[in-house]
Amino acid sequence: MKNAEAFSSNDKILSPLRTLKELISFVIPKGNKEMPIRIILAFIFLGLATLVTVYTPFLYGKAVDLVSEGKSIDLSLLWFVIGAYALARLGQVFFDEAKEFVFARVAQRAVRGAALKAFRHMHSLSLTFHLNRQTGGLTRAIDRGAKGIEFLLRFTVFEIVPVLVELITVGIVLWVTFGFVYAAVTVTTVLVYVIYTIKVTEWRIAIRRKMNLADENASTKAVDSLLNYETVKYFNAELIEADRFNNAMKSYEDSAVKARASLSIVNIGQGGIIALGLFLIMGMAGEDIASGKMSVGDFVVVNTFLLQLYLPLNFLGFVYREIRQSLLDMGRMFALVDEKPDIVDAQNAKELVVEFGKVSFDNVNFWFGKRHILKNLSFEVAPGKKVAIVGPTGAGKSTISKLLFRFYDPSSGKIYIDDQCIIDVTQTSLRSKIGVVPQDTVLFNDTIKYNISYSKPGSSLDEIKKAAKLSSIDKFIDSLDLEYDTIVGERGLKLSGGEKQRVAIARALLKNPKIFIFDEATSALDTKTEKSIEKSLKKLSNNNTTLVIAHRLSTVIDADKIIVLDNGQVKEEGSHIELLNKKGLYAEMWQRQQELVS
Numbered sequence: 392m393k394n395a396e397a398f399s400s401n402d403k404i405l406s407p408l409r410t411l412k413e414l415i416s417f418v419i420p421k422g423n424k425e426m427p428i429r430i431i432l433a434f435i436f437l438g439l440a441t442l443v444t445v446y447t448p449f450l451y452g453k454a455v456d457l458v459s460e461g462k463s464i465d466l467s468l469l470w471f472v473i474g475a476y477a478l479a480r481l482g483q484v485f486f487d488e489a490k491e492f493v494f495a496r497v498a499q500r501a502v503r504g505a506a507l508k509a510f511r512h513m514h515s516l517s518l519t520f521h522l523n524r525q526t527g528g529l530t531r532a533i534d535r536g537a538k539g540i541e542f543l544l545r546f547t548v549f550e551i552v553p554v555l556v557e558l559i560t561v562g563i564v565l566w567v568t569f570g571f572v573y574a575a576v577t578v579t580t581v582l583v584y585v586i587y588t589i590k591v592t593e594w595r596i597a598i599r600r601k602m603n604l605a606d607e608n609a610s611t612k613a614v615d616s617l618l619n620y621e622t623v624k625y626f627n628a629e630l631i632e633a634d635r636f637n638n639a640m641k642s643y644e645d646s647a648v649k650a651r652a653s654l655s656i657v658n659i660g661q662g663g664i665i666a667l668g669l670f671l672i673m674g675m676a677g678e679d680i681a682s683g684k685m686s687v688g689d690f691v692v693v694n695t696f697l698l699q700l701y702l703p704l705n706f707l708g709f710v711y712r713e714i715r716q717s718l719l720d721m722g723r724m725f726a727l728v729d730e731k732p733d734i735v736d737a738q739n740a741k742e743l744v745v746e747f748g749k750v751s752f753d754n755v756n757f758w759f760g761k762r763h764i765l766k767n768l769s770f771e772v773a774p775g776k777k778v779a780i781v782g783p784t785g786a787g788k789s790t791i792s793k794l795l796f797r798f799y800d801p802s803s804g805k806i807y808i809d810d811q812c813i814i815d816v817t818q819t820s821l822r823s824k825i826g827v828v829p830q831d832t833v834l835f836n837d838t839i840k841y842n843i844s845y846s847k848p849g850s851s852l853d854e855i856k857k858a859a860k861l862s863s864i865d866k867f868i869d870s871l872d873l874e875y876d877t878i879v880g881e882r883g884l885k886l887s888g889g890e891k892q893r894v895a896i897a898r899a900l901l902k903n904p905k906i907f908i909f910d911e912a913t914s915a916l917d918t919k920t921e922k923s924i925e926k927s928l929k930k931l932s933n934n935n936t937t938l939v940i941a942h943r944l945s946t947v948i949d950a951d952k953i954i955v956l957d958n959g960q961v962k963e964e965g966s967h968i969e970l971l972n973k974k975g976l977y978a979e980m981w982q983r984q985q986e987l988v989s
Contacts, residue, residue: 536724
């Protein structure tokens with residue numbers, strides 16, 4: 392539980408070095424030959440684009456010198472130089488676009504790979520983590536991390552590396568062509584600019600972190616509120632929810648204003664450094680023209696070099712800030728992937744083989760935090776038999792199904808299926824052998840057909856219809872305009888509670904496993920529908936082991952055995968008649984429920 396809380400508090404972020412190491416594994420996946428070839432081609436095009444970019448100002452300068460000669464212009468040479476200049480400009484665009492084209496697949500494949508790994512890892516994490524998660528913040532973190540990967544790759548390859556290569560090349564060319572002072576002033580200006588940008592950006596990171604936290608908080612509040620739309624309506628809490636969201640957005644607004652103010656400080660400083668560099672270079676060039684050391688064409692060459700460097704440098708501040716932020720966002724996403732699940736397969740876990748379907752709990756204890764929920768629990772469900780677990784609210788009934796499904800592991804004791812301890816088998820094989828209708832029925836925002844077939848992908852429509860008939864929802868579906876293609880809405884909100892339960896029952900029946908778990912599976916159904924479903928279940932369950940967790944005792948009177956739980960312990964067990972004759976807790980619960988019915 393501690394890990395989940397740490398993650399949701401936005402504190403857990405991988406270091407930049409770890410983040411880049413993780414990123415490389417997605418940029419150059421093991422065994423993939425296409426991506427390295429694309430990367431090499433991208434850098435070849437980058438080199439060609441840089442050479443053309445550096446040579447272009449000299450062609451422009453030569454054209455200016457030819458024009459300045461007046462009547463003695465060599466028109467043939469002028470047209471040749473202008474043509475070469477035009478081709479060079481076209482070459483810049485061509486090589487830049489070629490570089491982006493071959494690298495686009497590398498960046499997008501890395502984004503897809505990282506996002507998929509994070510998504511799959513979320514599903515591998517234990518229930519403890521998901522009970523503590525904040526869904527809105529979690530999805531936002533993955534979304535920003537994926538976008539951060541694309542930004543980092545694109546702008547590192549297409550902005551940072553080209554600027555560095557061009558700066559070095561221009562520095563050498565200026566030194567060789569116009570002297571050391573020109574190169575020194577240009578390089579010094581850029582270095583001061585970069586150092587200033589890094590120092591001020593580091594100061595801004597703390598502000599951006601607060602802004603991101605406020606952003607996630609606002610998103611979480613919005614998602615949480617919309618997911619609980621009906622609850623909000625039940626209690627006329629629209630204004631309360633609006634206030635909660637407004638307060639979260641107010642925090643984001645304040646952080647965003649501070650972030651924008653700090654950005655202005657960065658931009659003003661950067662502009663001042665570049666302006667001073669331009670002032671010195673242009674002034675020196677003007678003096679050299681006046682003394683005859685430089686031609687007008689040379690002045691144009693120096694000016695063009697400066698403009699070519701100035702434009703990406705002006706953009707560099709933004710790029711650096713975003714790359715730094717991208718590293719943080721990626722570090723946060725990779726930290727999610729770094730989370731370790733509480734429930735893992737044993738090193739030599741085997742596939743569960745279910746021949747009979749016997750289920751045994753052997754002296755099981757379960758603690759959840761400080762709460763001792765199950766205490767020395769032992770019982771057995773014989774193959775093909777129906778056993779009901781009943782008891783007061785909070786007795787630990789639903790915990791039994793979660794332990795059997797390995798959402799949690801017992802604090803002590805063992806659970807067996809056909810004499811195989813479930814911690815010694817793979818989770819996938821365990822869950823494939825059990826069909827469950829949970830207490831809280833949640834459906835996907837997709838068609839009824841999709842939701843029923845979720846337990847058995849690829850099922851035919853006839854199989855789906857058969858399961859729907861067994862769960863007594865076939866007539867309702869046939870009455871809909873789109874029938875099985877009807878969209879059920881987010882979490883199944885377009886259906887009533889009873890309709891959702893019947894879809895969930897159909898889903899479990901379609902799976903047709905050896906072991907069934909029904910956790911309050913008919914609690915939202917009317918008596919007539921409940922009886923109809925019970926007949927279907929009885930026919931289907933003749934050869935299946937069935938564990939029924941129930942609050943309404945009338946639903947389990949036909950069970951082969953009823954286990955009465957109280958405060959996490961077995962208080963009584965036997966058939967319905969036997970338990971009534973004992974005149975204990977079960978008889979008391981039965982009497983109370985009968986009085987409510989009458």
